[in-house]
Amino acid sequence: MPARMHRFSVAVALVLLAAFSASAQQMTSIAPRSATLTIDDGAAKAASSPTLYGLMTEEINHSYDGGLYAELIRDRAIRHGGWGQLDHWRLVQRGIAQANLEIDSKTGPSTALPVSLKLTITSANASSPAGIANSGWWGIPLHPRTDYQASFWAKASVAGADVTAALIDDDSGRILTQQTVHGIGTSWQRYRTTLRTPASLTPSAHNHFALLVTQPGTLWLNLVSLFPPTYNNTPNGNRIDLMQRMAAMHPAFLRFPGGNYLEGNTIAQRFRWKQTIGPLVDRPTHMSPWGYRSSDGMGLLEFLNWCQDLHMQPVLAVYAGYSLKGEHVAAGPALQPYVQSALEEIEYVTGSRSTQWGAQRAKDGHPAPFPLRYVEIGNEDQFDKSGSYSGRYAQFYDAIHQKYPGLQIIATAPVTGHKVDVLDEHYYESPQQFFAMADHYDKLPRTGPKIFVGEWATMEGSPTPDFGAALSDAAWMTGLERNSDLVVMASYAPLLTNVNPMGPQWVPDLIGYDASTSYGSPSYWAQVLFSKYRGDEILASAMSGSLLRIFASVTREKSTGVIDLKLVNANTVATTVQIHLDHAAQPPASGMQYILSAPSTTATNTISDPEHIVPRQKRLPKVGRDFSLTLEPLSINVITLHAKGK
Ligand code: AHR
Numbered sequence: 001m002p003a004r005m006h007r008f009s010v011a012v013a014l015v016l017l018a019a020f021s022a023s024a025q026q027m028t029s030i031a032p033r034s035a036t037l038t039i040d041d042g043a044a045k046a047a048s049s050p051t052l053y054g055l056m057t058e059e060i061n062h063s064y065d066g067g068l069y070a071e072l073i074r075d076r077a078i079r080h081g082g083w084g085q086l087d088h089w090r091l092v093q094r095g096i097a098q099a100n101l102e103i104d105s106k107t108g109p110s111t112a113l114p115v116s117l118k119l120t121i122t123s124a125n126a127s128s129p130a131g132i133a134n135s136g137w138w139g140i141p142l143h144p145r146t147d148y149q150a151s152f153w154a155k156a157s158v159a160g161a162d163v164t165a166a167l168i169d170d171d172s173g174r175i176l177t178q179q180t181v182h183g184i185g186t187s188w189q190r191y192r193t194t195l196r197t198p199a200s201l202t203p204s205a206h207n208h209f210a211l212l213v214t215q216p217g218t219l220w221l222n223l224v225s226l227f228p229p230t231y232n233n234t235p236n237g238n239r240i241d242l243m244q245r246m247a248a249m250h251p252a253f254l255r256f257p258g259g260n261y262l263e264g265n266t267i268a269q270r271f272r273w274k275q276t277i278g279p280l281v282d283r284p285t286h287m288s289p290w291g292y293r294s295s296d297g298m299g300l301l302e303f304l305n306w307c308q309d310l311h312m313q314p315v316l317a318v319y320a321g322y323s324l325k326g327e328h329v330a331a332g333p334a335l336q337p338y339v340q341s342a343l344e345e346i347e348y349v350t351g352s353r354s355t356q357w358g359a360q361r362a363k364d365g366h367p368a369p370f371p372l373r374y375v376e377i378g379n380e381d382q383f384d385k386s387g388s389y390s391g392r393y394a395q396f397y398d399a400i401h402q403k404y405p406g407l408q409i410i411a412t413a414p415v416t417g418h419k420v421d422v423l424d425e426h427y428y429e430s431p432q433q434f435f436a437m438a439d440h441y442d443k444l445p446r447t448g449p450k451i452f453v454g455e456w457a458t459m460e461g462s463p464t465p466d467f468g469a470a471l472s473d474a475a476w477m478t479g480l481e482r483n484s485d486l487v488v489m490a491s492y493a494p495l496l497t498n499v500n501p502m503g504p505q506w507v508p509d510l511i512g513y514d515a516s517t518s519y520g521s522p523s524y525w526a527q528v529l530f531s532k533y534r535g536d537e538i539l540a541s542a543m544s545g546s547l548l549r550i551f552a553s554v555t556r557e558k559s560t561g562v563i564d565l566k567l568v569n570a571n572t573v574a575t576t577v578q579i580h581l582d583h584a585a586q587p588p589a590s591g592m593q594y595i596l597s598a599p600s601t602t603a604t605n606t607i608s609d610p611e612h613i614v615p616r617q618k619r620l621p622k623v624g625r626d627f628s629l630t631l632e633p634l635s636i637n638v639i640t641l642h643a644k645g646k
Contacts, residue, residue: 057495090134139205143228149227164212320392422452589644
């Protein structure tokens with residue numbers, strides 16, 4: 001290269017380098033932005049709804065079967081598989097055993113479960129058993145020194161057969177624990193045993209369950225079940241870790257049973273509550289709209305027990321004559337049986353033992369009535385293009401209101417010509433959309449029905465929301481809080497997902513899990529913080545200065561005077577907020593800050609890195625009538641201000 005050219009290239013390179021580093025400096029040296037938040041801490045603007053944050057649930061993503069409902073056996077109620085084969089059951093032939101496994105559609109333990117597994121054993125002995133095996137919901141999680149309740153319905157060709165229930169390590173084939181049930185009879189009966197795992201067991205989900213037989217003969221089996229310890233030790237109960245995660249959200253209500261799950265794809269596949277109560281053997285199971293059959297182990301009473309366990313009030317959605325694929329029942333006489341069914345369902349929930357359905361509930365194990373304030377008529381009826389909702393809603397409303405005048409009735413779509421107590425609105429939006437909509441309810445008049453945001457979520461992240469979604473979720477929640485005089489309830493959806501391949505049908509979902517463990521997404525943690533620190537009255541506040549992607553809400557706890565302040569900084573630069581309390585007769589003397597932050601919007605929690613993003617807390621050194629707070633870039637902040645030292 002000639003010297004002149006070389007000098008020129010070096011000069012160009014130096015100029016480019018200087019330009020690059022100047023722009024790099026510019027990129028990294030954006031000055032922290034500043035804003036002022038003025039809080040009117042005199043008289044409250046309005047009361048804040050005590051029920052603002054709750055849960056919405058349905059059978060989707062293996063929320064119950066393979067999720068919250070603690071049953072460990074997959075497809076315990078034997079049905080024909082999709083291709084006429086057995087789903088999730090295998091024939092076991094150890095050593096020289098010879099056997100055959102098929103579905104017998106002529107015999108089953110009940111009218112609801114009219115078929116069974118027929119195990120025909122031609123050759124078996126103590127060292128060569130035959131039997132059936134099930135690998136559960138992506139494995140069977142076992143812990144040491146733990147009792148597992150096994151049960152099954154069976155009958156034998158010849159009285160007296162013995163059946164051994166066993167838990168077996170997948171990798172080694174080693175039997176970890178077993179118990180033999182003696183004397184199976186020739187008519188259908190339920191058998192039970194307890195399997196205790198050894199102290200030396202290493203926790204793992206690489207296990208399967210088997211029923212083994214050591215003599216020739218024929219055995220029919222159905223409703224094979226295995227339960228680990230459950231939350232509050234409730235029989236037929238729920239998974240402990242998931243209940244604890246939900247409890248931490250301090251939910252005020254549970255909206256159930258859906259969602260699309262309430263409607264079913266067709267009228268025939270709707271959620272028929274009467275088929276979900278009573279002994280499991282009398283529950284026929286049903287096909288859900290999310291592509292798999294529901295065991296209905298999580299039935300109406302189990303939903304209510306879930307409410308009771310987590311101190312939530314039920315928001316009972318009743319089937320209202322419209323199903324997902326477009327079938328509907330016209331208002332009038334044809335709809336009356338559905339209205340009657342809803343009235344009976346409400347009686348099952350609230351009736352005394354002297355009523356028909358209250359007595360049934362007592363028989364099913366819960367003598368005391370459950371509290372009930374809200375009943376929802378259908379789900380997303382704006383999709384009913386026949387235009388039948390207003391008529392259907394009116395028929396349900398009038399009948400329910402006449403018998404239960406104290407109930408608040410929720411419409412799922414705008415209704416013409418009839419009173420609506422509460423309107424359920426659903427929002428599945430992008431982060432940008434939620435940022436833009438954070439002031440949506442600030443602008444709405446207070447003259448219409450109350451609002452229930454029955455489903456909402458930022459649609460970013462898979463299978464659970466990432467930190468970017470948590471930021472826009474939090475921004476949206478500030479709007480819900482500022483307007484919780486109008487928005488009486490709100491629930492994120494979907495709530496739960498099994499993260500195994502083929503587990504989710506919908507993403508993102510708030511809480512993820514596999515057979516053994518679970519985790520909360522960043523959005524989950526935002527909700528934990530927002531719900532835990534929230535007052536019962538709304539304080540007016542005004543923000544000025546750099547307002548881009550900064551969001552705030554302020555509430556106060558009446559009895560203690562504690563101010564709960566939410567501040568979301570959805571910018572990649574820090575923002576200093578000057579906080580001014582207008583009246584502060586007794587200025588705050590101490591404060592705590594709870595921070596959820598991440599270096600990037602794509603950062604997230606996963607099943608293998610469950611606590612990548614979790615809240616941190618710090619004491620605020622200097623608070624008072626006027627003080628400033630620097631919000632970290634990309635951060636969700638909850639600040640509690642206490643008049644006296646905390
Ligand atoms: O939350 C998932 C689904 O979204 C619900 O079942 C339905 O109501 C909505 O369309």
